[in-house]
Amino acid sequence: MLSRPFAAALLGGLLASSAFAIDNYKLCPEATPDADTPRGTITEHVFADSKVFPGTSRKYWIYAPAQYDGKTPAAVMVFQDGQWYQDPKGSWRVPAVFDTLIHKKEMPVTIGLFILPGEFPNQLDKAGKPRSNRSFEYDTLSGDYTKFLESEFLPEIGKNYKLRGDAAGRGICGISSGGICAFTVAWERPDLFHKVLSHVGSFANIRGGDAYPGLIRKNDVKPIRCYLQDGSGDLDNLHGSWPQSNQQMASALRYMNYDYKFAFGDGGHNGKHGAAVMAESLRWLWRDWEKELPKGK
Numbered sequence: 340m341l342s343r344p345f346a347a348a349l350l351g352g353l354l355a356s357s358a359f360a361i362d363n364y365k366l367c368p369e370a371t372p373d374a375d376t377p378r379g380t381i382t383e384h385v386f387a388d389s390k391v392f393p394g395t396s397r398k399y400w401i402y403a404p405a406q407y408d409g410k411t412p413a414a415v416m417v418f419q420d421g422q423w424y425q426d427p428k429g430s431w432r433v434p435a436v437f438d439t440l441i442h443k444k445e446m447p448v449t450i451g452l453f454i455l456p457g458e459f460p461n462q463l464d465k466a467g468k469p470r471s472n473r474s475f476e477y478d479t480l481s482g483d484y485t486k487f488l489e490s491e492f493l494p495e496i497g498k499n500y501k502l503r504g505d506a507a508g509r510g511i512c513g514i515s516s517g518g519i520c521a522f523t524v525a526w527e528r529p530d531l532f533h534k535v536l537s538h539v540g541s542f543a544n545i546r547g548g549d550a551y552p553g554l555i556r557k558n559d560v561k562p563i564r565c566y567l568q569d570g571s572g573d574l575d576n577l578h579g580s581w582p583q584s585n586q587q588m589a590s591a592l593r594y595m596n597y598d599y600k601f602a603f604g605d606g607g608h609n610g611k612h613g614a615a616v617m618a619e620s621l622r623w624l625w626r627d628w629e630k631e632l633p634k635g636k
Contacts, residue, residue: 362572362606364615369439370432376442377405381425381434386454386495391487395457395472400425401496402434402451404441412501414449414625414632416510416534417488417524419477419517421453423610431614440618446625447508447632450500454492477513477520478546482527484520489531506562507631510534510624514610516541519548522565526551529561534624536566538613539606542588543579552584555591565592565599566620568613570606581608 372378380403387396400421407413418424424433433451440446456473464470476484496502503509509532513521518540525532542548567589573581582603589601600623606612613620 362570362604362609362611364604364606364611366430366432366614367436367616367618369436369618370614372435372439372442376438378438379404379407379434379441381427386492389457389487389491391483391491392457392472392476394459394461396460396469397455397457398422399452399454399492401500402437402453403500404437404448404450406441406448407450407500409501411448411634412503412508414447414508414510414628415493415496415502416449416451416512417521417532418451418453419456419511419513419520420515421455423514424512425451425453430610431617433617436617436621440621440625444629445622447628449510449625450496450502452492452496474516474545477516478541478548480523480547480550485524485527485531488524489528503632505632506530506533508533510536512536512538513540514538514613515608516545518542519551522551525563525565526554526561529563533562534564536568536620536624538568538610539573539581539608540567540569540585540588541578541581542584543574543581545578549579549584552587552591555588555595555597560595560597563597564624565597566602566624567592567599568602568604568616568620570604570612572605572607574608 382401384399389395424431456476458469458471460469462470511521511524511532518537519542521535521537525535542551569585571582592599602616604612
């Protein structure tokens with residue numbers, strides 16, 4: 340147990356350090372497209388027939404850019420905790436950023452899939468809300484969520500949209516536990532997903548995620564392009580230090596010569612910084628896309 344003077348000093352230090360975390364990032368200008376920018380469409384759906392995660396149901400949204408013609412396979416990018424990323428009045432507004440970058444040909448014609456973690460509609464908590472499967476799906480270091488995307492979710496989307504099947508034409512993104520989930524998907528199946536975008540990723544010991552820096556260092560380099568974002572004011576709790584764990588991830592990726600970028604600011608466990616650099620991160624992830632993506636694949 341900490342002595343009272345030490346505990347008081349520690350608390351004072353934390354409060355003092357947090358005072359220096361300005362965290363005043365603003366939404367990137369690309370989230371407000373010019374008047375002449377073609378706007379895509381967003382539709383809402385429900386997926387409730389999972390064999391990988393039986394008994395779960397989840398909402399998801401599909402963004403289709405104006406340039407999608409229904410004939411040419413489109414690139415695809417999956418967003419965990421998709422309600423935050425797709426909200427046209429929210430703090431991210433990713434579809435609007437897509438509109439801008441696709442119009443400027445700074446990223447390919449891309450279908451955006453904004454998906455929620457599963458819930459158990461028949462298992463209600465004391466407040467009457469369905470039990471969430473989020474941590475199990477997102478924080479577990481296994482191929483289950485990847486299998487869900489590959490064998491169930493993407494084929495469902497493919498019934499109505501032509502999606503690219505090559506890893507170079509696929510990206511995946513998430514915040515917090517959704518961030519480590521995005522990395523896990525690519526780590527497990529780099530032949531399916533090449534591009535990873537993690538915002539304040541939970542590479543801490545929630546379900547063993549702190550193992551990744553060591554795994555990266557001790558395994559052959561995988562064909563993954565990774566953009567990490569975090570801040571000095573991120574979480575520090577019983578699971579670990581988020582700023583430290585993200586720095587260790589960046590260090591491991593650098594040591595192994597991965598194609599990576601690390602944006603480290605002064606923000607907390609939120610999406611402010613990630614939203615501010617969203618356009619920058621997407622440009623970096625999809626750079627040279629016209630060379631990377633064979634036509635018609």
